[in-house]
Each structure stands twice: as C-alpha cells, then as structure tokens.
Amino acid sequence: MKQYFIVSLACLALWGCAEQRSEKEAPLKMINQVDFSHVKIQDHFWSPRLSKHISTTLPVCIDQIENQTGRIKNFENAAKKEGKHSGIFFDDSDVYKALEGMAYTLINNPDLELEKKADEWIDKFAAAQEEDGYINTYYTLTGLDKRWHNMDKHEMYCAGHMTEAAVAYYQATGKRKLLDVCIRMTDHMMSIFGPGKRHWVPGHEEIELALVKLYQVTKEQKYLDFANWLLEERGHGHGTKGDEGKWDPKYYQDDKPVRDMTDIGGHAVRCMYLYCGMADVAALKQDSGYIAAMHRLWDDVVLRNMYITGGIGSSKHNEGFTEDYDLPNLEAYCETCASVGMVFWNLRMNQFTGDSKYVDVLERSMYNGALAGISLAGDRFFYVNPLESKGEHHRKAWYGCACCPSQISRFLPSIGNYVYGVSEQAIWVNLYVGSTTQIPLGKKEVTLKQETDYPWEGAVKLTVSTATPLKKEIRLRVPGWCKQYTIAVNGETMNAPVEKGYAVLNREWKEGDVIALDMDMPVEVVAADARVKQNVGKRAIQRGPLVYCIEEVDNQKGFDELVLTPNTSFKAEFKPALLEGVTAIQAETGKQTIQLIPYYAWDNREAGKMKVWIDYKE
Ligand SMILES: [Zn+2]
Numbered sequence: 001m002k003q004y005f006i007v008s009l010a011c012l013a014l015w016g017c018a019e020q021r022s023e024k025e026a027p028l029k030m031i032n033q034v035d036f037s038h039v040k041i042q043d044h045f046w047s048p049r050l051s052k053h054i055s056t057t058l059p060v061c062i063d064q065i066e067n068q069t070g071r072i073k074n075f076e077n078a079a080k081k082e083g084k085h086s087g088i089f090f091d092d093s094d095v096y097k098a099l100e101g102m103a104y105t106l107i108n109n110p111d112l113e114l115e116k117k118a119d120e121w122i123d124k125f126a127a128a129q130e131e132d133g134y135i136n137t138y139y140t141l142t143g144l145d146k147r148w149h150n151m152d153k154h155e156m157y158c159a160g161h162m163t164e165a166a167v168a169y170y171q172a173t174g175k176r177k178l179l180d181v182c183i184r185m186t187d188h189m190m191s192i193f194g195p196g197k198r199h200w201v202p203g204h205e206e207i208e209l210a211l212v213k214l215y216q217v218t219k220e221q222k223y224l225d226f227a228n229w230l231l232e233e234r235g236h237g238h239g240t241k242g243d244e245g246k247w248d249p250k251y252y253q254d255d256k257p258v259r260d261m262t263d264i265g266g267h268a269v270r271c272m273y274l275y276c277g278m279a280d281v282a283a284l285k286q287d288s289g290y291i292a293a294m295h296r297l298w299d300d301v302v303l304r305n306m307y308i309t310g311g312i313g314s315s316k317h318n319e320g321f322t323e324d325y326d327l328p329n330l331e332a333y334c335e336t337c338a339s340v341g342m343v344f345w346n347l348r349m350n351q352f353t354g355d356s357k358y359v360d361v362l363e364r365s366m367y368n369g370a371l372a373g374i375s376l377a378g379d380r381f382f383y384v385n386p387l388e389s390k391g392e393h394h395r396k397a398w399y400g401c402a403c404c405p406s407q408i409s410r411f412l413p414s415i416g417n418y419v420y421g422v423s424e425q426a427i428w429v430n431l432y433v434g435s436t437t438q439i440p441l442g443k444k445e446v447t448l449k450q451e452t453d454y455p456w457e458g459a460v461k462l463t464v465s466t467a468t469p470l471k472k473e474i475r476l477r478v479p480g481w482c483k484q485y486t487i488a489v490n491g492e493t494m495n496a497p498v499e500k501g502y503a504v505l506n507r508e509w510k511e512g513d514v515i516a517l518d519m520d521m522p523v524e525v526v527a528a529d530a531r532v533k534q535n536v537g538k539r540a541i542q543r544g545p546l547v548y549c550i551e552e553v554d555n556q557k558g559f560d561e562l563v564l565t566p567n568t569s570f571k572a573e574f575k576p577a578l579l580e581g582v583t584a585i586q587a588e589t590g591k592q593t594i595q596l597i598p599y600y601a602w603d604n605r606e607a608g609k610m611k612v613w614i615d616y617k618e
Pocket of ligand 1: 335336337338383402403404405407
C-alpha cells in the first residue's frame with residue numbers, strides 16, 4: 001500500500017473574512033453541541049480509557065492534591081488564617097480543575113464516595129472565602145494588601161477555574177454551594193473592576209469563558225457583560241505587574257484590541273482560552289468582529305504554527321510561539337493543555353461555520369497532541385509533547401505546575417461533547433465514537449446508536465431510533481484525511497452531496513433506519529510545508545486520525561539511520577497485545593523493516609529514542 005498526500009499544514013483552504021450581520025439575522029452560532037450527559041460511550045478505544053480515568057487518574061489527582069502536595073492544606077490554612085502557602089501562586093486552579101473532572105465523571109457515573117469527596121473539598125473552599133467574597137489562598141496566606149495588584153498573579157484565572165468547576169458540579173448534582181461561592185467572588189470582582197471603575201487585564205485568560213458559563217446558569221446578564229468588558233480591556237495599555245516586574249503585552253495577548261488581532265503570539269494556552277472566551281461572547285452578543293478576528297487567527301495557527309500532532313507552541317522560552325513555520329521537533333513545547341485548548345476552540349469554530357475543517361483539527365489535537373498527555377495506565381502525564389526524543393523525555397507522576405494532569409482529568413470524562421452537534425436543520429455527526437446518544441430536538445428526541453472500531457477501522461454503523469418519523473438532515477463528517485468512502489442507508493448506496501466536509505443525508509428517518517459509512521483508511525505518507533525547515537527531507541506517517549512515530553524499543557538496529565523512500569511499502573495490522581491494543585504499521589524498504597506505533601502511545605515501554613518525522617530518500 002503506497003499513498004501520498006502533501007500536507008496538512010499548507011493545503012487547508014483559506015477562509016475569507018466573516019461578513020457583518022445585523023442582530024435581526026440568524027444567530028452567528030448555528031450549531032449547539034449535544035452535551036456529553038446525553039452521550040453514553042460504549043467504545044473499544046475510549047471506554048477502557050474512561051474506566052481508567054475513574055479507577056486511576058482521578059485517585060492519582062486526588063492523592064497528589066490532598067497528600068503529596070499542599071494544595072488542600074492551603075485552603076485549610078486560608079480558612080484559619082494561619083500557616084504558610086505552599087506551592088505556586090496559582091495552585092488553587094489545579095484543585096478546581098480536578099473537581100471539574102470529578103463533577104463530569106459523576107454525570108455519567110454516579111458515585112457517592114466521589115461526591116462525598118467533592119463536597120468535602122467544597123466545604124473547604126467556602127471556608128477559605130473572605131468576608132468580601134474574595135477567594136485565593138495565595139493572597140490570603142501571604143498578604144491581602146497585595147491582592148489585585150499584579151495582573152499576572154492569576155487571581156481571575158483561579159476564579160475562572162473555580163467557576164467552571166462550580167457550574168459542572170451544580171449540573172451534576174444540583175448542589176449550589178460552590179456556585180454561590182463563585183457568585184460572591186464575581187460580585188466582589190465586579191465591585192472593583194468594570195466601566196467607570198478600575199482597569200484590569202487578566203494575565204492568564206480563563207475567567208472570560210467561565211463568566212459566560214456563570215451567565216448561562218444564572219441568567220444574570222451582568223456576568224456576560226463583565227466577560228465582554230474584560231475582553232475589551234486588552235490592547236489599551238492597561239496591563240501591569242505593578243512594582244513586581246515588566247509587563248510584556250505580546251506574551252499576555254495585550255498588544256492590540258482583541259478584534260484587531262491577526263496572528264497568534266505569546267503563551268499558547270492563554271491564547272486558546274482567550275479565543276474560546278471571544279467565541280462564547282461573540283455567540284451571545286452577535287459580535288461578528290470577534291468572529292472575523294478568529295478566522296484570521298485560525299489561519300495563522302493552523303496554516304503556519306501547528307504541528308502534525310495538533311500541538312501548538314514551539315518554544316519553551318515563552319511556552320508559546322516564535323516565528324511562522326518554526327516547528328522544531330526535539331524542542332517542541334506542545335503543552336498538553338494547549339492541545340486540549342485546540343479542541344475547545346475548534347469545536348466553537350465549527351459551531352459558527354458548520355465547516356468540518358475545524359473538527360479535523362479538533363480530532364488531530366484530541367487523538368494525538370492531547371491523548372499523548374496521559375500514560376496508558378492513566379497514572380503519569382506529559383506536560384511537554386515533543387515530536388522527537390533522544391530517550392530522556394518521560395511522563396511524570398505530577399508536576400510543580402500541574403495544569404496538564406488536571407486538564408486531562410477534566411477533559412477525558414467530557415469527550416462526549418465532541419461527538420454530535422444539532423442545529424435547526426441538521427444533526428451533525430462529528431466524531432466516530434461508539435455510543436448511544438439521545439439527541440433532544442425541541443419537543444422530540446431521536447436516539448442514535450453508533451458502532452465502530454474507529455480509529456483503527458473506518459467502518460461506522462449508525463442506527464436511528466425515533467418514536468415518530470423525523471424529517472431532518474443527518475450530516476456525516478467526511479474527515480479531511482479520508483479520500484474514499486461509501487455511504488449506504490438501509491443497505492442502499494447513497495450518493496450524498498458534500499457541503500463543507502459533511503455528507504448530507506436528507507430524508508424522513510424512521511425507527512430502525514441504518515446508516516453505514518465506510519471510510520478507506522490507508523497509510524498516508526505526509527510531507528510538511530516546505531517552509532518548515534526542520535522537516536525538509538523528512539516524512540511522517542498517518543493513518544486515519546492517528547499520527548505515527550517510531551520508538552527505539554521496536555527499532556533498535558540503526559535507529560538514527562532508518563529511512564523511508566518512494567518504494568517503501570506499508571502494512572497495517574491490529575496487535576491486541578501491543579500497547580493495550582493498537583494498529584501498528586510495518587514499513588518495508590528493501591531489507592529494512594520499521595515498526596511504527598501511534599504517537600499517543602509512545603513512552604509506555606522501556607525508555608529510548610522516538611521520532612515522528614523520519615528521514616526520506618528520493
Ligand atoms: Zn498545562
């Protein structure tokens with residue numbers, strides 16, 4: 001099998017500027033996600049991972065937060081107003097993110113013990129809140145006189161993560177104690193900052209998207225307005241660290257007003273959270289200026305600054321960006337949080353456009369850059385995800401800055417969010433994940449059962465269950481990697497038109513209708529954009545949504561000399577005993593045989609070298 005396609009980075013179609021719309025026109029956001037609480041995942045690939053999240057990852061996070069580090073102790077000390085703060089000034093956020101992961105887990109897997117643990121934590125948070133609503137253990141324990149002084153001290157970032165956790169926990173259990181803590185904190189912030197009050201530019205974005213969630217659950221317009229105000233504060237010279245150092249506007253996305261932004265810069269994760277906040281506010285305020293900015297930014301990210309793994313951030317120096325097309329492999333930063341951020345942001349872009357190219361990127365980041373962030377056993381984490389290793393880069397049990405473990409822990413139980421969308425005219429099938437999903441459609445409801453061996457195989461069976469006949473489009477995403485596919489409904493082959501990457505099936509659906517999508521999934525040899533100098537004379541291997549790599553443990557002989565050529569032949573074979581079951585690829589070139597494994601699964605065996613981009617000889 002030999003197939004070639006030239007590149008992911010540069011051949012994606014450019015997207016023009018969004019047009020201006022009046023408020024009377026259709027909403028800018030055309031698709032809503034089908035919330036993961038409706039998506040019951042029963043999948044060969046994801047279900048074992050979700051089980052491990054419950055059995056291993058959550059207990060690991062709880063143990064690190066309670067016992068191995070002082071993160072919970074900080075809240076206990078803050079409540080008593082005695083003792084020291086330990087760790088980094090934004091460590092509270094890890095606790096909130098872990099709690100958010102616990103809340104998401106409870107939605108699909110009720111567990112009284114876990115809920116009791118969450119309640120215990122929430123009591124400690126509430127006890128640590130100041131009289132005036134302020135909550136942040138670092139400043140409570142090091143001096144409240146210094147609070148709201150240095151905009152890079154993550155006070156609103158922590159408040160944002162607390163709010164996301166509170167909304168998740170409220171939705172999971174109906175309990176609003178933490179939500180009330182958040183409301184008091186937000187009202188405190190709004191008593192100091194806002195129109196006619198003090199300026200503030202959050203050094204690490206997060207509060208903006210969280211305030212939108214708070215608005216959605218409380219229906220209080222003032223929280224949405226505050227999110228919008230915070231976005232509009234950027235780019236006007238208000239940013240400062242007070243007397244604690246120099247503010248770098250580019251690093252903090254504060255060098256120009258957000259609606260004027262054209263290129264990504266500074267810290268990668270901050271950019272992702274900013275863009276998500278802009279998208280959420282734009283959707284509710286019908287702000288097409290924000291959308292236009294995001295289209296420009298998306299082109300800059302995806303066409304010039306994204307790795308084949310869907311990771312972003314090429315520089316350790318600023319945890320972010322250098323110059324366009326600078327994508328070093330060994331030194332790649334690609335923070336796990338940034339890949340998860342790409343998933344968050346690209347879902348939102350898809351919801352504005354109904355274009356599958358955003359789900360292509362979402363899927364790339366999810367199955368590669370983000371999933372590599374956690375070990376197969378579920379107990380160790382990558383912060384940095386390079387595309388090459390000399391053998392010294394390994395997952396760790398935890399990090400001093402533990403944003404990535406807690407990020408993965410809240411991401412995994414919510415992956416059901418990315419499977420389906422629903423709009424006025426259609427049900428959008430975005431990801432291929434075995435699941436049973438009840439899709440609410442106004443007063444009606446339809447159930448879709450999805451059966452598949454994705455990402456190993458490209459066959460997908462969808463069974464429709466509906467009480468009364470349903471006239472609605474079902475739009476199946478044809479992934480960007482897929483060049484050949486067939487679609488049949490009840491055994492009859494369909495020639496479905498394709499719009500923006502979706503095959504459109506428009507008919508009246510009846511109980512028991514079966515849609516069969518069969519996608520060819522050959523091994524693809526990928527060349528990078530010629531402007532990426534690090535990948536000149538190299539090729540990467542991809543099959544379906546998965547990017548592959550070579551590890552020394554499989555290829556001990558002459559690892560550094562292994563090459564691909566135009567005559568290399570490839571064989572893909574599922575190996576149940578390898579890395580908990582993966583489709584491995586054998587690449588044969590004359591007498592040389594290379595074994596490739598999915599990138600997400602690397603560094604789960606003995607230590608050794610790894611690379612994604614392999615030397616290529618014409
Ligand atoms: Zn992180």
